[in-house]
Structure formats: C-alpha cells, structure tokens
Amino acid sequence: MLAQVRRVAEKADAFVVSSEETSVQFETNRLKHIQSKQSSSVALRVVCQGRIGYAATTNLEDSPHLIDMAVAAARFGIPAKFELPVISTYPRITIFDSKVESVSIEEMIKLGEELICRLREHTPDLLCDAYISKDVHCVQILNSRGEQISYKQTIANLSVWANLIRSTDMLFVGDGESSCHPILNSDTVAKEVLQQLDLAKHRTQAPSGLLPVVFTPDGVASAFIPSLIAAFNGKMVLEGASPIGSKLGQKVFDEKLQLRDDPTIAYRPTSRPCDDEGTTSQRTPLIEQGVVTNFLYDLQTAALAHTQSTGNGHRGRSGLPAPSPSALVIAPGKVSLNEMVSDIKEGLVVEQLMGAEQGNILGGDFSGNVLLGYKIENGKIVGRVKDTMVSGNTYQLLKKVTAIGRDPKWVGGSLNLPPLCFSKVSVASK
Amino acid sequence: MTDIAAIGHNLSETLKKYPADYIEAHLEESQASHITYRGRELESVDQTTAIGGNVRALVKGGWGFVSFNNLDDLSNRVELAVKQARLVGREQSSFAQVAPIVDVLPVETHRNPTTIPLTEKKKQLDEYLDIIWHTPQIQTSTINYGDNQKKSVYLNSSGSYIEQARTDTALHLVVVATKGGEVQQSGFSLGSRGDFSLIQGLHQQVAETAQRAVALLSAPQVKGGEYTVVLDPILAGVFVHEAFGHLSESDFIYENERLRQIMTLGKEFGSTELNIIDTATIPELRGSYKYDDEGVPASKTYLIREGKLVGRLHSRETAAKMNEKPTGNARAINYRHPPIVRMTNTYIEPRSASFTDIIGDIEEGVYAKNWYGGTTSMEMFTFSAGEAYMIRHGKLAEMVRPVVLTGNVFTTLKNIDAIGNDLEMNQGGGCGKGAQSPLPVSNGSPHIRIRHCLVGGR
Numbered sequence: 054m055l056a057q058v059r060r061v062a063e064k065a066d067a068f069v070v071s072s073e074e075t076s077v078q079f080e081t082n083r084l085k086h087i088q089s090k091q092s093s094s095v096a097l098r099v100v101c102q103g104r105i106g107y108a109a110t111t112n113l114e115d116s117p118h119l120i121d122m123a124v125a126a127a128r129f130g131i132p133a134k135f136e137l138p139v140i141s142t143y144p145r146i147t148i149f150d151s152k153v154e155s156v157s158i159e160e161m162i163k164l165g166e167e168l169i170c171r172l173r174e175h176t177p178d179l180l181c182d183a184y185i186s187k188d189v190h191c192v193q194i195l196n197s198r199g200e201q202i203s204y205k206q207t208i209a210n211l212s213v214w215a216n217l218i219r220s221t222d223m224l225f226v227g228d229g230e231s232s233c234h235p236i237l238n239s240d241t242v243a244k245e246v247l248q249q250l251d252l253a254k255h256r257t258q259a260p261s262g263l264l265p266v267v268f269t270p271d272g273v274a275s276a277f278i279p280s281l282i283a284a285f286n287g288k289m290v291l292e293g294a295s296p297i298g299s300k301l302g303q304k305v306f307d308e309k310l311q312l313r314d315d316p317t318i319a320y321r322p323t324s325r326p327c328d329d330e331g332t333t334s335q336r337t338p339l340i341e342q343g344v345v346t347n348f349l350y351d352l353q354t355a356a357l358a359h360t361q362s363t364g365n366g367h368r369g370r371s372g373l374p375a376p377s378p379s380a381l382v383i384a385p386g387k388v389s390l391n392e393m394v395s396d397i398k399e400g401l402v403v404e405q406l407m408g409a410e411q412g413n414i415l416g417g418d419f420s421g422n423v424l425l426g427y428k429i430e431n432g433k434i435v436g437r438v439k440d441t442m443v444s445g446n447t448y449q450l451l452k453k454v455t456a457i458g459r460d461p462k463w464v465g466g467s468l469n470l471p472p473l474c475f476s477k478v479s480v481a482s483k
Numbered sequence: 484m485t486d487i488a489a490i491g492h493n494l495s496e497t498l499k500k501y502p503a504d505y506i507e508a509h510l511e512e513s514q515a516s517h518i519t520y521r522g523r524e525l526e527s528v529d530q531t532t533a534i535g536g537n538v539r540a541l542v543k544g545g546w547g548f549v550s551f552n553n554l555d556d557l558s559n560r561v562e563l564a565v566k567q568a569r570l571v572g573r574e575q576s577s578f579a580q581v582a583p584i585v586d587v588l589p590v591e592t593h594r595n596p597t598t599i600p601l602t603e604k605k606k607q608l609d610e611y612l613d614i615i616w617h618t619p620q621i622q623t624s625t626i627n628y629g630d631n632q633k634k635s636v637y638l639n640s641s642g643s644y645i646e647q648a649r650t651d652t653a654l655h656l657v658v659v660a661t662k663g664g665e666v667q668q669s670g671f672s673l674g675s676r677g678d679f680s681l682i683q684g685l686h687q688q689v690a691e692t693a694q695r696a697v698a699l700l701s702a703p704q705v706k707g708g709e710y711t712v713v714l715d716p717i718l719a720g721v722f723v724h725e726a727f728g729h730l731s732e733s734d735f736i737y738e739n740e741r742l743r744q745i746m747t748l749g750k751e752f753g754s755t756e757l758n759i760i761d762t763a764t765i766p767e768l769r770g771s772y773k774y775d776d777e778g779v780p781a782s783k784t785y786l787i788r789e790g791k792l793v794g795r796l797h798s799r800e801t802a803a804k805m806n807e808k809p810t811g812n813a814r815a816i817n818y819r820h821p822p823i824v825r826m827t828n829t830y831i832e833p834r835s836a837s838f839t840d841i842i843g844d845i846e847e848g849v850y851a852k853n854w855y856g857g858t859t860s861m862e863m864f865t866f867s868a869g870e871a872y873m874i875r876h877g878k879l880a881e882m883v884r885p886v887v888l889t890g891n892v893f894t895t896l897k898n899i900d901a902i903g904n905d906l907e908m909n910q911g912g913g914c915g916k917g918a919q920s921p922l923p924v925s926n927g928s929p930h931i932r933i934r935h936c937l938v939g940g941r
Contacts, residue, residue: 087570088548089567092535106529125601129602216861372517373526411887421939479939479940
C-alpha cells in the first residue's frame with residue numbers, strides 16, 4: 054500500500070492494529086457472558102503538497118479507497134511540519150507473555166468464581182459483577198522512509214464491581230488489576246475490596262467546611278489527574294490553554310511532588326517500544342521537586358512548538374495522532390495511609406469521587422460527590438459518608454501537599470499513584 | 484464493496500440449525516467524516532469507513548458473543564458463539580417472544596450529510612471560527628464536527644430480518660479564555676439525525692458562548708452548600724437522564740432482588756405533577772428508531788406518572804425475567820458490543836408554571852443552565868452546569884462559575900416543586916454505559932425547581 058501511496062504523496066505512514074480479545078463476565082454473582090472480539094484496522098496519514106490528510110478503515114483489503122479518502126482530506130489539511138522518524142533500534146521493553154494466550158476460558162471462569170466466593174464469604178448479601186479478559190494484539194507501523202516496526206502485546210484484566218443494598222442505601226465497592234502477565238489469583242483485588250467493605254460498614258454524618266482530606270490513589274485519579282493530563286498536553290501548551298504552559302522550569306507544585314510519564318515499565322499494558330508514530334518510547338519527567346520540567350508531544354505538535362516528540366503520539370484506532378500520556382506515575386513518599394489518618398482530628402478519606410471530571414478541567418477546578426469515602430475522627434476512620442461534595446482546584450491544592458503516601462497503586466491500568474493528604478479542602482454535606 | 488444484505492440473507496437461512504435457544508446476528512457498514520479546528524487553525528479532516536458484524540447466542544440462560552471485522556467464514560463465528568453460550572448456560576433461558584419481523588427500511592438519501600461537500604461544511608465552521616476570534620481575550624477554541632451514516636442488518640433464528648439505516652450529525656464547540664493564570668471555558672453540543680441545517684445559523688449562539696467564556700474570568704465561585712436550584716430545560720434533561728433514567732434500565736435490577744423491592748411499580752418518587760417518559764418513536768430525535776437491536780419495535784414508555792413508578796425499560800431478557808412487556812430498548816453502540824438496555828429520548832412532561840413563577844419566590848438560589856456532563860451510581864448522581872447565575876429576591880442576579888450539583892434519587896425527585904410549561908429537547912448528548920459510549924440519545928424537560936439541592940463550591 055505504501056508503494057501505491059508514494060505515487061500520490063510526499064510522505065505517508067500507516068498504523069495497523071489487529072487484536073483478539075476474550076472475556077468472561079459475571080453478573081449478580083453468576084457467570085453470564087463469554088465474548089470473543091476479533092478486530093482489525095488500518096489508519097493512513099499522507100502528506101500531499103505539504104498538507105496532512107488522514108483516513109482509516111477496518112477493511113484491510115480496501116487500500117485504493119483508503120488512499121483516495123486520505124488524499125481527498127489532505128486538500129483541506131494543515132501544513133505538515135514534522136519529519137517521520139528514522140526507526141533505529143528500540144529499547145527492549147517486555148510486554149508479551151505467551152502464557153496469557155494459553156490461559157483457558159475455564160481458568161478465567163474459575164478465577165471469577167473464586168473472587169466472588171471470597172467476597173461473599175465476607176459479606177453474603179453482596180452482588181458482584183466481575184470481568185476477566187485476555188487480549189493479544191499486534192501493532193505495525195510503516196512509513197514512507199521505508200521504516201517498519203511491529204510488536205505484539207498481551208494484556209490480562211481482572212476487575213470486580215459489587216453493590217450492597219440495605220433499604221434504599223446503596224454501597225458500591227470495587228477494584229481491578231491488569232498486566233501483560235496472566236493474572237493467576239484474585240488476592241490483590243479481593244484484599245482491596247474487603248478493606249473497602251470493612252471501612253464502609255458504619256454510616257456516619259460528614260462534616261462541612263474546609264477540612265483535612267486524604268485522597269487514596271483512586272481518589273487522586275478522580276480529583277487531580279484529568280486536569281494534569283490536559284495541562285501537560287503539548288497541544289494545550291501550544292495554544293496557551295494550559296495554566297502551566299508558560300511555567301517550564303518554574304516551581305508550580307509542592308517540592309515533594311514528582312510526576313513522570315513512563316511507557317517503559319516491564320509487563321505493563323501501557324508500555325510499548327515506540328509510540329503510535331514510531332517514535333522511541335522514553336521516560337519523561339513532568340514534575341521534578343515541584344518544578345515543571347516537560348510537556349508531552351507527538352511529532353506535529355512538537356514541530357510546531359520547536360521541540361522534539363516525547364514519544365507520546367497516540368492514535369486510538371482512528372483519528373490523527375495526538376499527545377497523550379502512556380502511564381502517569383507520581384513518585385511515592387514516606388508516610389503510610391494510617392499515619393496520614395492518625396494525624397487528623399476531623400476530616401475525610403476520599404476513595405471515589407463521582408463527577409469530578411465534569412467541570413472546568415483546564416482551569417483545574419474539580420467538584421464531585423463522594424461515592425465512596427470515610428470520615429476521620431481523632432485519628433481514626435469511623436465510617437462511611439454520603440451526600441457529600443468535595444471541591445477544589447488542582448493547582449491551588451498541589452502547591453501545598455501535606456503528605457505523600459508510601460504505598461502507590463495502579464489505578465485503571467494507566468496511573469500509578471500514592472495517596473495524597475491536604476490540610477484544607479472544601480467539603481459540603483447535607 | 485461487500486454487500487452486507489446478501490451476506491445477511493445467506494446467514495439467515497442457517498441460524499435455525501444450531502443447538503441454541505436463540506441466535507441473532509448484526510452486520511454493519513458505516514462511513515464517517517470529522518472536521519476539527521483547534522485555535523485559529525483547521526486541525527484535521529478525516530474520513531473513515533468500517534464494516535463488521537457480530538453473532539450472539541443464548542443457551543440455557545448463558546450468552547456467547549463473537550464480533551469481527553472479517554466477514555468470511557461466518558459459520559465458524561456462529562459455532563463459536565454457540566459453544567461459548569453452552570459453556571455459560573446453567574439454567575433455563577428467559578427471553579421474551581416477539582413475532583418475527585421482516586422489514587427493509589429505505590435509506591434516507593435525501594439528506595445524507597456524508598454527501599455534502601467538505602468545502603460547504605468547512606465554510607459554515609469557518610464562519611463560527613471567525614466569530615470566536617473576533618471576541619477579545621479568547622485564548623483558544625476547539626470545534627469538532629462529525630457526521631456518519633450507518634447501514635445495519637439484523638437477523639435472528641426466529642426468522643426476523645431487518646435492514647435499517649441512520650445518519651447522525653454532531654457539533655461540539657468549546658471556547659477558552661485566559662487572564663493571568665486563570666483559565667475558563669464555555670461551550671455547547673448539538674446533534675441531529677443527519678440534518679445539516681441544524682448545524683447552520685448558530686452565529687448568535689457561538690458569539691454568546693465566546694463572550695461567556697470571557698465573562699467567567701471575572702465571575703465569583705458559589706459557596707458550597709444546599710440551595711433552591713432552578714434548572715433550564717437542557718440541564719433538567721441531563722438531570723432526568725442521570726437522576727432517574729438510568730435507574731429505570733432493567734438490566735440493573737432484574738437479577739437484583741433488593742433493587743427489585745425498591746423499584747416496585749407504584750412506588751412514589753415525586754409529586755403528582757411529575758411525569759417522566761422515554762420513547763424512541765418521535766421522528767427526527769437522535770434517540771429514535773423503528774426497531775431496537777433485538778428486533779423489537781420501539782415504544783413509548785411512561786417511567787413515572789403522577790409521581791409514581793409505572794414502567795421501566797427492557798431488553799427481551801429483562802422483560803421475560805420480570806414478567807413485563809419488552810419495550811424495545813436493547814441498543815448497542817456498534818457491532819463490537821452486544822445490545823444492552825438503554826434510554827432513547829427521555830423527558831419530563833411540561834406543566835403550567837412560567838419561568839417568572841418558578842423563580843419569583845426564591846430569596847437566594849442558583850439558576851443553572853446548559854451542561855458539561857452527568858453521571859450516576861443509581862442512588863446518587865451528579866450533573867454539572869455549563870453556566871450558572873445567582874437568584875436573589877426572585878430575580879436573576881450575577882453570573883457565577885459553573886457548578887456541579889448532586890442529589891439522591893430517592894429524595895431529590897421529591898424536592899421538585901415546580902415544573903414549567905416550556906419543554907425543549909436537547910440533542911447534543913451522548914450516553915455512556917459500560918464500555919459503550921457515546922450512544923446517541925436526547926433528553927429534555929421544561930424549567931424545573933428543586934429545593935435543597937447540594938451544590939459543590941468553595
């Protein structure tokens with residue numbers, strides 16, 4: 054196909070993905086679905102008379118039409134400023150484990166049954182939905198410089214979401230894990246969910262006002278991460294829409310805070326040898342000792358900003374590449390969650406904040422309902438709170454972090470976060 | 484080009500032969516185009532095509548599902564789906580019977596937005612861009628326009644064969660203003676069933692959006708706490724979708740004994756003024772269709788009538804398990820997913836109050852308009868306004884920063900104490916559930932007033 058494209062375009066690259074995914078799903082404690090999904094797609098980017106055109110299809114045989122569509126789009130496209138990468142040697146990043154492929158459906162079913170059984174031994178009335186999956190996919194990137202790279206990745210997932218209903222009071226708990234290795238037991242997930250159930254056992258009235266709040270890794274993910282992802286996006290910076298865009302090299306955050314993007318961690322689903330444009334994967338420090346050190350770029354955005362791609366060109370399965378983090382990692386601190394809590398006379402622990410990503414994310418504002426959270430009284434967690442809103446601004450709060458937890462956790466597969474504690478956060482409750 | 488109708492007809496003959504209680508297949512062919520502007524520049528124009536399908540089998544209450552892009556060897560796909568279902572099935576299948584339907588709906592060629600030349604679409608969007616950039620203090624903006632046309636074939640082992648087509652058009656616009664380190668944004672979303680004219684003539688709305696983003700820079704933030712809140716029709720539509728719509732989707736409750744007890748028909752959720760409806764039968768709305776993805780004709784369902792729970796949304800499985808009639812609400816976002824119970828067009832029926840009546844006796848309150856989003860956990864929900872004003876002494880007062888509101892389904896609906904006479908449907912929304920997002924839906928309401936609503940803030 055690229056040979057045909059070269060006749061009509063100066064530059065081109067193709068991004069080809071094919072995948073096979075199998076999942077086992079439990080609903081209300083019972084096995085309900087087995088699903089297999091085969092999918093394939095090819096995305097073509099061309100540069101014709103200096104302008105970018107783009108098209109994608111799921112039909113791998115239909116390259117003439119694909120080329121026509123991309124060339125037609127190029128008539129309206131923006132001027133291409135980037136050079137396609139010369140593909141050198143890639144770092145060896147291990148993201149494939151053939152053992153994932155050989156996990157049987159029966160084993161996946163057993164894993165789900167075991168997990169649900171353990172949770173219901175603890176709380177018999179619990180209704181669990183569980184999801185166990187394995188995914189093998191191949192990515193191939195080719196460009197008109199004659200370069201080509203392909204890699205294969207395996208991903209295993211286990212997650213559970215459970216509810217407990219007493220009269221009209223509903224409690225939702227849940228957790229998940231993912232890896233490029235097979236997930237052989239449900240210990241990690243079960244432990245986390247059982248702890249949530251224990252902490253949420255008693256209901257208590259939430260306080261209101263400006264209070265100390267501990268955000269667990271999941272809480273950090275819902276409150277702060279959407280703003281940070283927008284702020285470190287090279288495109289937002291280029292447009293002047295990022296509040297930290299003009300602050301490279303300046304101390305904007307608490308000096309304890311370290312944030313990096315890391316697509317190189319072995320056996321993580323977010324790792325890969327190169328990004329979706331063929332740029333070599335690298336670790337990119339974003340915040341070091343509170344100082345803004347880098348933003349995330351793809352090829353075109355980097356060229357417009359007169360800098361280099363950080364290997365964060367992300368394509369999804371359709372659409373032009375755009376800057377996107379791989380895995381965001383906040384470096385852990387020294388304090389345990391218990392120590393954080395024991396220092397607080399009256400405050401909250403926020404585990405899940407619902408709706409926090411729905412406000413002025415760019416400006417850093419967040420405001421959400423505490424879907425799962427606990428009240429702290431005299432250094433101890435005393436029970437679950439409800440009907441409570443927690444609000445704040447990412448930039449104001451991250452300027453002064455009271456403590457950073459020592460035990461980080463993977464959240465949603467792509468965020469490795471420790472708990473964070475703040476001395477004054479706005480809490481409104483009924 | 485592959486002919487999905489021919490493939491569908493061939494497959495249709497064979498589905499009865501397999502050892503399953505029920506088998507269905509979907510085949511789908513789609514084309515889409517997108518135009519994106521970032522800042523002053525057109526950022527990208529792209530076109531995509533997709534073809535794919537799935538087979539779903541039910542055996543003894545267990546489901547197997549196989550999706551694919553490659554339409555060769557469909558008999559292997561059917562066999563795999565049946566094999567998977569057999570592995571899962573351990574009880575008796577419950578699946579509401581629906582008389583087989585054979586129907587081929589015409590493709591609406593008269594207004595297919597995918598055939599409008601890109602130059603024409605671009606010209607319209609360029610005018611909006613120009614308005615945005617003539618507003619002082621604008622830092623940047625994004626305009627996303629997309630349209631698509633989808634043809635689908637549905638067939639099942641009871642002999643149904645349905646061809647349907649739909650077109651969809653959506654516009655999403657965000658304007659960002661900055662001053663010092665402050666960043667504020669304002670935007671709107673619109674959609675239509677492929678009618679490009681609804682994307683045209685929005686110059687006034689674009690100008691107001693840009694001016695609002697700038698004005699927000701100097702607006703104060705509301706103090707967090709309980710307020711009497713008045714919602715405009717757009718935000719009230721998001722509210723009814725999140726606060727009650729999702730809880731009426733029966734796949735959340737059909738196997739959950741405790742939820743079934745809470746959601747018994749006749750239970751009181753609101754005042755006698757309150758009627759909530761979901762229907763896919765209103766022409767031209769984005770949530771409308773003739774048949775759902777299980778081959779069931781669309782219907783109009785009262786969810787709440789005079790404050791009481793009177794109905795809910797069903798797939799064929801949830802209807803059978805709950806001994807109720809199927810409502811035709813099983814929908815899949817595309818062939819990669821099995822159909823699940825979804826809303827279509829959901830709204831609060833209008834009553835008699837005028838806007839002046841509604842705000843007239845509010846000493847201090849919040850008027851929340853437009854939307855950023857909303858989400859629910861069944862019991863608790865949040866929804867966020869794109870625009871907000873204080874109400875003081877019965878009159879609209881200063882603009883404040885957009886607010887996030889939260890409520891509890893068992894109390895908040897009862898706190899609605901005024902329902903306006905000005906129903907409007909919002910076509911800009913997309914609904915997410917499970918991994919399936921955004922599904923075209925619409926929702927609407929007249930102005931409503933809610934007492935004791937919790938608002939997040941400083």
